[in-house]
Amino acid sequence: MSTTATAAPFRFFDSRVVRTRRLGPSTIRITFGGDSLAGFAAGGRDQRFKLFLPHPHQYSPVIPTDAGEDWFARWRAMDPAVRAVMRSYTVREQRRDPGELDVDFALHGDGGPASRWAARAVPGDPVVLLGPVEPDNGGVDFRPPPGTDWVLLTGDETALPAVAGILAWLPVTARARVWIEVPHAADVQDLPTRAEAEITWLVREDAHAETIVDAVRAAAFPPGAPYAWIAGEAGGVRALRRHLVGERGFDRRAVTFTGYWRRGVTEEDLLAEAVAGTAAADD
Ligand SMILES: Cc1cc2nc3c(=O)[nH]c(=O)nc-3n(C[C@H](O)[C@H](O)[C@H](O)COP(=O)(O)OP(=O)(O)OC[C@H]3O[C@@H](n4cnc5c(N)ncnc54)[C@H](O)[C@@H]3O)c2cc1C
Structure with a gap:
């Protein structure tokens, strides 16, 4: 894989x-x-x-x-x-x-x-x-390194299409732990996959809703070499990456993380930051 x-x-x-x-x-x-x-x-x-x-x-x-x-x-x-x-x-x-x-x-x-x-x-x-114009292109970021034993996927509603695409692509031999955060219970979708996937939905409107960071923090992980793909609001993505690399010992090269949007900032402004080289540093 x-x-x-x-x-x-x-x-x-x-x-x-x-x-x-x-x-x-x-x-x-x-x-x-x-x-x-x-x-x-x-x-x-x-x-x-x-x-x-x-x-x-x-x-x-x-x-x-x-x-x-x-x-x-x-x-x-x-x-x-x-x-x-x-x-x-x-x-x-x-x-x-x-x-x-x-x-x-x-x-x-x-x-x-x-x-x-x-x-x-x-x-x-x-x-x-x-x-x-080619299926193997630079616009695909989900690339587990050789030797990956299981994958961790997290995303909010903006990253749900990508999580769905990854789950649909994973082979039958893959093992995945997945956390997805959506605003409402009626936003939960069926996500077909051949992989052995454990999917946890976190619904923001629930009175006692956990964030993805809290839910992952509390989770016990499967044994073996992990590969993490995390996307969604930039602040949450950064916090989760810190937790995985700093507290769970994930190899930072085995964590693909992307801020899909940042609260209070338009994509136009994020692009301007990137062009000016002033984007927030990711440690
Ligand atoms: C690689 C990549 C893939 C993406 N794929 C998808 C996808 O398939 N589907 C999808 O819906 N989004 C996706 N996104 C996220 C999407 O590009 C952003 O949400 C984008 O900002 C939406 O543009 P806009 O014009 O609606 O808002 P903008 O003009 O960019 O932002 C206006 C305001 O809305 C806020 N905002 C932006 N998005 C949200 C949100 N979801 N919830 C609450 N506030 C928000 C911003 O912080 C800002 O304050 C993806 C992003 C990336 C980087």
């Missing part, structure tokens, strides 16, 4: 909303389609991609797709009120004939342009995706 990292190229894909389906109080599944998706090659697991959305006053997203390698510099130089809103999402599932991608959006109100857009999306709405 090991794979090696590659940095395969991504390219832009024009796409449209085909249908939407409410999965629960906090999540909407948006299915994207279009002929160009024939070239989209998701690698499963936590396959991420960039989604470009129009502003409310626009019909379609504005991106310098003709700028080749320079697209990012050109996009950044544009007026933020005009250039497309760029956000990170996960491929929940890719299907062929017809080519379709499911993406599960956590709804957190109108404060975020992507959440706002998703809540109002209707069939035909145009979007642009920046995604992989």
Whole structure:
């Protein structure tokens, strides 16, 4: 159960909303389609991609797709009120004939342009995706090292699509301990897997709800070499990584951790921090 990292190229894909389906109080599944998706090659697991959305006053997203390698510099130089809103999402599932991608959006109100857009999306709405053209690509982070005996997965509602993708990908020989935090009991989903997986749901609306950090702290782990994949709100992810490496003795190279969002900060601002080199250091 090991794979090696590659940095395969991504390219832009024009796409449209085909249908939407409410999965629960906090999540909407948006299915994207279009002929160009024939070239989209998701690698499963936590396959991420960039989604470009129009502003409310626009019909379609504005991106310098003709700028080749320079697209990012050109996009950044544009007026933020005009250039497309760029956000990170996960491929929940890719299907062929017809080519379709499911993406599960956590709804957190109108404060975020992507959440706002998703809540109002209707069939035909145009979007642009920046995604992989090869299944083994640099947008897949779940990569257990050789010799892994069991995997620890944690995520909130934004990382639930990735956790679902990882569980669907794990082989029958894999052993997984999983903690997922969601806002409401009705957000709990069925997560098919061939692996021997023990899944714990933590529901925030419950009066005595535990956080993921508390629940993992209290857990007894299986024997053998672990590999941890943790994602969700950045503060919780950092605290959990500290616990695993500092108090549980996990090899830091066997912990893949990603802040999927940070409380009070937009993805636009996180990107600006990363570009300026001022992102919070992860010890
Ligand atoms: C690799 C990767 C994969 C991701 N995959 C998914 C995915 O499949 N599905 C998904 O829903 N999200 C996913 N996310 C998270 C998503 O990109 C962020 O939640 C993003 O900030 C949403 O954009 P927005 O325009 O709605 O909000 P922003 O404009 O970025 O933020 C506006 C405000 O909302 C807050 N905020 C952002 N997200 C949330 C939230 N979930 N709950 C409460 N407050 C929030 C911010 O802190 C900020 O204060 C992923 C992130 C990464 C890095």
